[in-house]
Amino acid sequence: xxxxxxxxxxxxxxxxxxxxxxxxxxxxxxxxxxxxxxxxxxxxxxxxxxxxxxxxxxxxxxxxxxxxxxxxxxxxxxxxxxxxxxxxxxxxxxxxxxxxxxxxxxxxxxxxxxxxxxxxxxxxxxxxxxxxxxxxxxxxxxxxxxxxxxxxxxxxxxxxxxxxxxxxxxxxxxxxxxxxxxxxxxxxxxxxxxxxxxxxxxxxxxxxxxxxxxxxxxxxxxxxxxxxxxxxxxxxxxxxxxxxxxxxxxxxxxxxxxxxxxxxxxxxxxxxxxxxxxxxxxxxxxxxxxxxxxxxxxxxxxxxxxxxxxxxxxxxxxxxxxxxxxxxxxxxxxxxxxxxxxxxxxxxxxxxxxxxxxxxxxxxxxxxxxxxxxxxxxxxxxxxxxxxxxxxxxxxxxxxxxxxxxxxxxxxxxxxxxxxxxxxxxxxxxxxxxxxxxxxxxxx
Ligand code: SF4
Numbered sequence: 001x002x003x004x005x006x007x008x009x010x011x012x013x014x015x016x017x018x019x020x021x022x023x024x025x026x027x028x029x030x031x032x033x034x035x036x037x038x039x040x041x042x043x044x045x046x047x048x049x050x051x052x053x054x055x056x057x058x059x060x061x062x063x064x065x066x067x068x069x070x071x072x073x074x075x076x077x078x079x080x081x082x083x084x085x086x087x088x089x090x091x092x093x094x095x096x097x098x099x100x101x102x103x104x105x106x107x108x109x110x111x112x113x114x115x116x117x118x119x120x121x122x123x124x125x126x127x128x129x130x131x132x133x134x135x136x137x138x139x140x141x142x143x144x145x146x147x148x149x150x151x152x153x154x155x156x157x158x159x160x161x162x163x164x165x166x167x168x169x170x171x172x173x174x175x176x177x178x179x180x181x182x183x184x185x186x187x188x189x190x191x192x193x194x195x196x197x198x199x200x201x202x203x204x205x206x207x208x209x210x211x212x213x214x215x216x217x218x219x220x221x222x223x224x225x226x227x228x229x230x231x232x233x234x235x236x237x238x239x240x241x242x243x244x245x246x247x248x249x250x251x252x253x254x255x256x257x258x259x260x261x262x263x264x265x266x267x268x269x270x271x272x273x274x275x276x277x278x279x280x281x282x283x284x285x286x287x288x289x290x291x292x293x294x295x296x297x298x299x300x301x302x303x304x305x306x307x308x309x310x311x312x313x314x315x316x317x318x319x320x321x322x323x324x325x326x327x328x329x330x331x332x333x334x335x336x337x338x339x340x341x342x343x344x345x346x347x348x349x350x351x352x353x354x355x356x357x358x359x360x361x362x363x364x365x366x367x368x369x370x371x372x373x374x375x376x377x378x379x380x381x382x383x384x385x386x387x388x389x390x391x392x393x394x395x396x397x398x399x400x401x402x403x404x405x406x407x408x409x410x411x412x413x414x415x416x417x418x419x420x421x422x423x424x425x426x427x428x429x430x431x432x433x434x435x436x437x438x439x440x441x442x443x444x
Pocket of ligand 1: 012013014015016017018019020021022023024025028041042043044045
């Protein structure tokens with residue numbers, strides 16, 4: 001649990017030597033408690049105090065990494081229950097299953113289909129980041145062969161899922177250097193699974209049917225020397241899973257109950273009806289890894305969109321770089337318009353300009369990631385800002401017609417903009433969807 005300023009003060013040398021830049025040790029302790037100073041700024045703090053402070057300052061949820069260098073993913077280290085309190089740190093990893101009952105061309109086809117689940121949304125690449133190989137066959141050799149085939153054919157991080165320690169050991173023997181997430185260990189198999197995780201330096205999944213059993217199990221596993229643990233609630237209805245996952249997050253973060261301070265993995269069961277709703281609920285509350293059984297892009301993309309939306313920093317709108325973007329191959333007679341650098345606004349405008357089939361330039365003005373109307377009302381978008389952007393990006397050299405199309409919502413700034421630029425200002429449509437018609441009928 002985080003220490004108060006007074007508790008930290010008791011651990012400091014109390015000499016008020018000022019080497020840390022603070023007038024007193026107490027002032028330094030207060031800064032440290034508010035995370036405005038670093039312990040290293042005090043050169044005289046004892047090692048014992050350093051250890052105590054480091055343990056108290058450790059995040060309430062462990063960060064767990066798996067996958068090898070090129071495809072490593074990380075989950076956990078969340079600090080808040082609701083993203084508006086600060087932000088969520090590590091987006092939920094979406095994984096897709098490969099049953100080890102598949103072999104030959106069927107197995108190859110499944111792996112290729114999962115590899116292809118990569119998309120681009122508002123300029124950001126999103127996609128499935130892990131493959132979960134599932135030991136449905138019950139055979140260690142078959143499981144190992146499937147794991148080897150997945151490692152060979154996929155760049156994604158690996159999750160090895162089997163209740164059998166022998167099967168996991170066989171699969172790890174065929175996937176060296178992959179650093180997969182392995183499991184799941186139950187109370188009965190914990191000892192054998194811990195040995196495998198330690199021998200192979202892999203994070204381990206711990207599964208149980210209740211929070212209490214899960215806490216006991218994670219304590220046992222951590223006590224045996226495995227620090228990187230992922231928790232999984234097994235065999236519960238969706239309602240009970242969501243209820244218990246929420247309790248776990250509250251206990252882990254608010255009470256800093258270390259046995260539950262680990263990321264969580266949830267399966268969306270094979271054939272589960274309404275699986276998108278189930279997966280979306282699990283992403284929101286509070287699964288750090290969600291494993292699905294489908295390779296349908298129409299199911300996966302909405303889930304990735306949910307992850308993207310939930311894990312976007314609420315204090316930082318998604319932005320594109322302010323500069324001139326081209327659509328098609330514009331020349332000096334092509335239209336020039338401006339919009340703001342809020343990603344959603346830019347990509348909407350860009351796709352509507354594309355739909356017009358008229359090569360164009362879009363000047364993206366820096367409005368700190370806000371939309372046209374928001375920027376205008378907050379005075380982040382005015383004739384001065386646009387004029388400066390035009391000058392900075394040297395639009396004079398790009399077009400010879402000296403006409404600028406502006407969003408219809410800020411028609412009110414057209415007069416002042418004409419005065420400050422000397423250009424003809426053409427008021428475009430209010431809605432970007434009308435741009436194709438506007439470009440084809442008004443501009444042409
Ligand atoms: Fe106190 Fe350390 Fe700062 Fe000196 S450097 S005033 S001992 S906290």
